[in-house]
Amino acid sequence: MNSLNNPSPNQRDKAMSEEQFNQVIEAILAGKYSWACVLILRFAGYNPLHYIPYRTYNRLMKDNDRGEKNKSHYLGKCDNIRQKVS
Template identity: 65%
Template sequence: MKYQINSSETSFHRAITNEQLHQIIEAITNGRYSWACVLILRFVGHNPLHFIPQRTYSRLIKENRQTPNISVQNSSDIQ
């Protein structure tokens, strides 16, 4: 299988920032390789849905959504 890149596609207009690279490396070191691929595609300006199924993408987004930690106190904890 051959893949030919057009000359206009060879120059990336968006470079990956240090923070984005850190997110990719963190995903890889945590063993979340699919998520790292999604991040790479997003950061270089591609739509991940052009490369992976919607169902898989939705699952990855749901699993990797960063929610703020909210500490909830029980009324029994308050004395």
């Protein structure tokens, strides 16, 4: 049970790539908390449809496909937050 609470360094490194982490942060900064949850589930290897309704998932996918075009707007905010945390 301790291994679940204290993952090894190798497990932490494989949890999420930096690009994936940035996508989750961008979604949170944009106020898209449901989309951030979908991303986290996908990046962790889970099927979001096992956890959220089909119609909700489809709406999120539709809404966020065009959101990828505005992605660069939030990259600057991510960099600002990292600088404050560091």
